[in-house]
Amino acid sequence: MYKLTGVSKRYTRGKETVEALRGIDLVIEDGDQLVIQGPTGGGKSTLLQMIGGLDRPTEGSVQLDGVDLASISEARLTRLRAEKIGIIFQAFNLIPTLTAQENVETALVPLGVKPAERRERAAEALRSVGLGERLSHVPTELSGGQQQRVAIARALVKKPRVLLADEPTGNLDEGTRDDIMALLEGLWREHGLTFVLVTHDSSIARRAPRVATIKAGQLTVTDQDQYVS
Ligand SMILES: Nc1ncnc2c1ncn2[C@@H]1O[C@H](COP(=O)(O)OP(=O)(O)OP(=O)(O)O)[C@@H](O)[C@H]1O
Ligand SMILES: [Mg+2]
Numbered sequence: 001m002y003k004l005t006g007v008s009k010r011y012t013r014g015k016e017t018v019e020a021l022r023g024i025d026l027v028i029e030d031g032d033q034l035v036i037q038g039p040t041g042g043g044k045s046t047l048l049q050m051i052g053g054l055d056r057p058t059e060g061s062v063q064l065d066g067v068d069l070a071s072i073s074e075a076r077l078t079r080l081r082a083e084k085i086g087i088i089f090q091a092f093n094l095i096p097t098l099t100a101q102e103n104v105e106t107a108l109v110p111l112g113v114k115p116a117e118r119r120e121r122a123a124e125a126l127r128s129v130g131l132g133e134r135l136s137h138v139p140t141e142l143s144g145g146q147q148q149r150v151a152i153a154r155a156l157v158k159k160p161r162v163l164l165a166d167e168p169t170g171n172l173d174e175g176t177r178d179d180i181m182a183l184l185e186g187l188w189r190e191h192g193l194t195f196v197l198v199t200h201d202s203s204i205a206r207r208a209p210r211v212a213t214i215k216a217g218q219l220t221v222t223d224q225d226q227y228v229s
Helices: 044-051 074-084 100-105 115-128 144-156 174-191 202-207
Strands: 002-013 016-028 033-037 059-064 085-089 162-166 194-198 210-215 218-223
Touching: 002 044, 016 044, 016 059, 016 218, 033 044, 033 202, 044 162, 044 194, 074 085, 085 144, 100 115, 100 144, 115 144, 144 174, 162 174, 174 194
Parallel strands: 033 194, 033 210, 085 162, 162 194
Antiparallel strands: 002 016, 002 059, 210 218
């Protein structure tokens, strides 16, 4: 379970200060799906970075199962991220010189998994996203939707508890976008993941059980169950 309390993030550049997050309180139960929406610059990616332990808040705490990501050591945070949190970005962020299989294997290196097992698990993860025939292709030899599937396999190969996605379909055409969303929803259900998804796509938000809207660093949560008649 995530429990965010009074999370604020200020970015300072020279004399200018940006208040990207202003006192956010949020609870996300295990296995829940939360969609985050809001205008550009509202603080969506910043919030996801706090939840993913990629950056620390200026104030407040970000507890995952009672551990405050804001105050543990950098080494512990890196370890916790490698074990528990899978992250997918809009720009895929694959390593261009590595094959699909090698890209997926990179997630297992910090966990000390032996090379033979790494190869096997990466191949399995790629099969599970429908890319079993593309193990030795490098990113330029894959379509956009296929590259995002590699990124999804890389996020999930370590069997994380948490999956975070920042506009994962933002660079894809409509048909591919639907395929990727269906894949992510299926994986969320199948693995019982805690799934936090940033998206501009209102058709996705309409289907989501819970939607958080963030504007000028402030968050409002709508529990959509109560609107189902
Ligand atoms: N590293 C940084 N240094 C300074 N300001 C930053 C930094 N990262 C983000 N910001 C500022 O913080 C605010 C929130 O940015 P954020 O990236 O979280 O927005 P967003 O909701 O994800 O927007 P988008 O929909 O365009 O991705 C913006 O005003 C942005 O300019
Ligand atoms: Mg963003």
